[in-house]
Each structure stands twice: as structure tokens, then as C-alpha cells.
Amino acid sequence: MKTVTLINGDGIGPEISDAVVRIIEASGLQINWDIQTAGTDVIAEEGTPLPARVLESIKINKVALKAPITTPIGMGFRSVNVQLRKALDLYANVRPCKNLPNIKTRYDDVDLVVIRENTEDLYAGLEHKIDENTAESIKIITRKASERICRYAFEYAVKHKRKEVCCVTKANICKLSDGLFLECFRNVGAEYPKIKQKELLVDNLCLQLVQDPTVFDVLVMPNLYGDIVSDLTAGLIGGLGVAQGANIGKYGAVFEPVHGSAPDIKGKNKANPTALLLSAIDMLRYLDEDKYANKIEKALYKTFEGGCFTEDLGGKMKTTEFRDAVIMNME
Ligand code: ATP
Numbered sequence: 526m527k528t529v530t531l532i533n534g535d536g537i538g539p540e541i542s543d544a545v546v547r548i549i550e551a552s553g554l555q556i557n558w559d560i561q562t563a564g565t566d567v568i569a570e571e572g573t574p575l576p577a578r579v580l581e582s583i584k585i586n587k588v589a590l591k592a593p594i595t596t597p598i599g600m601g602f603r604s605v606n607v608q609l610r611k612a613l614d615l616y617a618n619v620r621p622c623k624n625l626p627n628i629k630t631r632y633d634d635v636d637l638v639v640i641r642e643n644t645e646d647l648y649a650g651l652e653h654k655i656d657e658n659t660a661e662s663i664k665i666i667t668r669k670a671s672e673r674i675c676r677y678a679f680e681y682a683v684k685h686k687r688k689e690v691c692c693v694t695k696a697n698i699c700k701l702s703d704g705l706f707l708e709c710f711r712n713v714g715a716e717y718p719k720i721k722q723k724e725l726l727v728d729n730l731c732l733q734l735v736q737d738p739t740v741f742d743v744l745v746m747p748n749l750y751g752d753i754v755s756d757l758t759a760g761l762i763g764g765l766g767v768a769q770g771a772n773i774g775k776y777g778a779v780f781e782p783v784h785g786s787a788p789d790i791k792g793k794n795k796a797n798p799t800a801l802l803l804s805a806i807d808m809l810r811y812l813d814e815d816k817y818a819n820k821i822e823k824a825l826y827k828t829f830e831g832g833c834f835t836e837d838l839g840g841k842m843k844t845t846e847f848r849d850a851v852i853m854n855m856e
Pocket residue numbers: 537593594595596765766767783784785786787788789790795796797798799800837
């Protein structure tokens with residue numbers, strides 16, 4: 526039996542992870558969940574939202590399923606999500622964005638992937654006040670991290686039979702930092718002559734994404750643009766409730782939805798578990814459990830086809846009702 530670290534998270538985290546664990550159980554696949562609590566709830570007892578035991582568990586198991594964790598504001602702690610990605614060197618944040626059956630959106634045939642560099646850029650945490658009226662944030666872009674993420678994007682394209690990789694920067698303004706990222710894209714891209722290559726400025730990408738997202742395939746970009754663009758692309762397929770993600774590194778992977786802990790709907794049995802479920806389906810494929818991944822995906826699609834939706838998608842179903850509908854649709 527495979528062992529997977531499970532971080533239940535906070536906010537809507539426990540509700541959606543409970544739903545996903547039960548759906549996986551119902552598929553017949555047995556997973557030994559190594560449950561690790563983290564976030565605001567553990568600070569009082571352990572002095573940190575990300576205790577070392579959580580990192581240890583992921584290092585041992587190599588795979589984790591993670592529900593969202595709130596970043597405490599004004600408490601002096603760095604985001605758990607950012608810390609986790611950094612500590613485990615999960616350098617590639619992969620966010621596929623594809624239409625789901627029967628979810629009405631502005632565009633059909635959206636099928637793109639945002640690949641976001643996950644370890645540096647303005648997320649390096651180098652921020653300080655110069656004086657009372659001036660603050661400075663330092664954007665770090667290195668050749669090592671840029672080449673690594675661009676290579677990941679090209680390898681992803683090869684593996685998933687994608688035709689094009691588009692590099693997204695603001696190299697006209699951040700000439701040195703984004704300029705270096707773009708240079709790395711061109712250097713690495715030269716090794717992949719069969720993959721079409723495109724370069725866009727992030728503002729222009731946003732314009733084109735809302736005008737016709739169907740022309741895009743694989744997008745690779747620095748950390749901050751990836752954060753923003755993947756919320757935009759989530760909106761193209763139905764919103765944050767259905768946007769999946771994965772953080773991949775050389776030594777392990779953490780699968781988590783794009784959305785945060787949504788404290789506004791916490792404990793109301795309203796959250797859509799789909800984003801975490803799609804992330805878990807990807808995780809099962811990563812674990813070579815394709816049979817179960819396909820079975821769950823089919824049940825999820827059938828649920829949407831049957832018109833079952835949570836409130837965020839215009840439906841009336843509670844989290845637990847949606848969970849039960851997916852389980853009922855399992856063949
Ligand atoms: P955090 O501070 O953890 O990022 P947030 O509330 O600022 O949390 P998100 O959690 O990413 O940001 O989501 C923004 C809004 O989208 C939420 O307030 C919620 O209303 C909605 N939302 C996010 N995820 C879901 C979901 N799985 N199901 C339903 N609604 C969701």
C-alpha cells in the first residue's frame with residue numbers, strides 16, 4: 526500500500542480533504558494517509574504553522590496531497606505554502622486548465638497549462654522599509670532556476686504531446702531579471718526544435734487570454750506572473766473551485782488546488798472539492814495508479830454531466846452531497 530502525506534489544511538481545507546479522501550476510498554484504492562496538521566491551528570502548541578515533522582513526512586513519503594492553509598497576516602510568519610515549496614525545492618508549479626463537462630463558460634476548448642517557477646522572483650521574501658515612506662521588494666531571478674523551469678516546461682510538452690511553449694515575461698521593463706529568464710528560455714528552447722516557441726509580455730498575454738484562450742498550449746513564466754495568470758485561467762474554466770495544481774521537485778511532489786483557504790465559506794459545507802479532487806487525480810497518475818485516477822475522473826465528469834453543482838458553479842449542492850454524487854457515479 527502506498528503512503529501519502531495528507532495535509533488537511535485550514536479554512537475549507539478539512540471539508541474538501543475529507544470529501545476527497547472518501548472519494549478515493551470509494552474507488553477501491555487503499556492509501557495509507559500520513560495525516561499532518563499545519564497552519565494557524567498548530568501555532569499555539571508548536572510555535573510555527575509549519576512544524577519540521579510535516580517536511581520530514583513529505584521527505585520520507587515523497588508525495589503529499591495538500592489542502593489550503595491560511596497565511597496568518599501580521600504574525601511574522603511567512604506563508605506556509607511558500608515555505609513548503611522552498612524547503613522541499615518544489616520548483617515547478619503546474620496548473621492545468623481545461624474545460625470540464627457541462628460547466629458553462631465563455632469559451633469551449635480551453636486546454637492550456639500554466640507552468641510557474643516556484644522558488645524565487647518577488648517570493649524570495651526580501652522586503653524591507655527604507656524609511657517610513659519607502660518600501661523595497663527585491664526580485665530574484667537566477668539562471669539556474671530559470672533554465673530548470675524552462676527545461677521542465679519543454680519536457681512537459683514532449684511528455685504530454687503538446688505543440689507549443691510560450692514564455693511570458695515583462696522583459697521590456699524588467700530588462701535584467703526577466704531578460705535573463707527570457708534568455709534562458711531561448712537557450713533551453715534551442716534544444717527542442719520540434720516544439721513551437723513563442724514569447725509574450727504578460728500584459729499582452731492577459732489581453733489575449735480573455736479574447737481567445739483556445740490558442741494557448743503550455744505557458745512558462747516567473748513566480749508572480751504565474752500566480753496572477755493562473756487565477757485568470759481558473760476563471761476561464763469555472764473559477765477557483767475547479768482549478769487544480771501540483772508542485773513538483775526533483776525529490777517529491779505536493780498536489781494542491783490553486784485556491785486558498787476561503788475563510789468566508791469555512792465550515793458551511795459549501796466548498797467545491799473539485800479542485801482538490803482533480804489535484805488528487807493527477808497525484809494518482811504520478812503514483813502510477815492510472816486505473817483509479819481514470820475511474821474517479823469518469824465519475825466526476827458524470828456528476829457534472831448529470832447537472833450536479835456546488836454553489837460556486839451556480840448549483841445548490843453542499844460539499845457532502847456533491848461528494849456522495851461522485852461516489853454514486855463510480856462504476
Ligand atoms: P487565502 O488567504 O488562503 O488565499 P482567500 O479567501 O483570500 O484565501 P481563496 O481562498 O483563493 O482566497 O478564494 C477566493 C474566494 O473564492 C473565496 O473567498 C471563496 O469565496 C471562493 N473559493 C475559493 N475556493 C473555493 C472552493 N473550493 N469552493 C467554493 N468557493 C471557493
